[in-house]
Amino acid sequence: MNIKLLKTLIVNIKNSFKCPKCNKKISDNELSLQKFTNKTALFKNSCKKCKHKVKFEIQVLERKAKGLGPKVTADDVLDVKNFLDSFKGDLRDIFKKK
Numbered sequence: 001m002n003i004k005l006l007k008t009l010i011v012n013i014k015n016s017f018k019c020p021k022c023n024k025k026i027s028d029n030e031l032s033l034q035k036f037t038n039k040t041a042l043f044k045n046s047c048k049k050c051k052h053k054v055k056f057e058i059q060v061l062e063r064k065a066k067g068l069g070p071k072v073t074a075d076d077v078l079d080v081k082n083f084l085d086s087f088k089g090d091l092r093d094i095f096k097k098k
């Protein structure tokens, strides 16, 4: 996963993700990146208000455009998997176009 995409992901998450327990918007110092690889990014959010912790992994599927080579955008983030805690929302919503 390239850094540009990773930054896009983080911006999207911060703009749209809320604590699943108390509904507070997350802020910079609550969201942390646990690890990332070519295809996945594992995030952790520790809510300062209600102390709820949630981990989520985002999987990136690359789309190859003809003549342009591999190109990854936030739109290519098609799968969100491995909700490790009690997160019940659908993170995919935050990547939908508005």
Ligand SMILES: [Zn+2]
Pocket: 019, 020, 021, 022, 023, 024, 047, 048, 049, 050, 051, 052
């Ligand atoms: Zn909370």
